[in-house]
Amino acid sequence: MRTTLLGPFELAYDDIERELPPSICGVFALGYVDAADIFRVQRIGRDDDLRQRLRELIGSSTRFKFAIATSRQSAFERECVLFHRFQPPGNITHPDRPKRTDWLCPVCARFHP
Numbered sequence: 473m474r475t476t477l478l479g480p481f482e483l484a485y486d487d488i489e490r491e492l493p494p495s496i497c498g499v500f501a502l503g504y505v506d507a508a509d510i511f512r513v514q515r516i517g518r519d520d521d522l523r524q525r526l527r528e529l530i531g532s533s534t535r536f537k538f539a540i541a542t543s544r545q546s547a548f549e550r551e552c553v554l555f556h557r558f559q560p561p562g563n564i565t566h567p568d569r570p571k572r573t574d575w576l577c578p579v580c581a582r583f584h585p
């Protein structure tokens with residue numbers, strides 16, 4: 473599954489407004505750029521309104537990356553892949569699927585009965 477993220481951008485109002493259209497769902501990674509110029513992921517997530525969510529997270533990290541998802545399920549699956557790949561220190565628990573869905577994590581199939 474493709475997990476390419478755009479960025480990093482400054483986790484600040486101007487960059488968020490410039491990069492993200494309103495009311496789109498997607499995934500994001502928050503983090504910082506280290507001395508070797510490598511983006512270090514601290515936390516990942518998803519939201520049905522990515523721009524609004526990132527606005528709320530201003531101040532929690534210095535940079536963000538993101539990807540627009542084609543559906544809410546796609547956003548969930550991509551969040552799962554990011555979670556398993558980066559094991560971010562800011563994500564203690566596995567991403568939750570929305571209520572009233574039977575979606576499965578594409579990596580660990582955690583929600584198999």
Ligand SMILES: [Zn+2]
Pocket residue numbers: 552556566577578579580581582
């Ligand atoms: Zn999983």
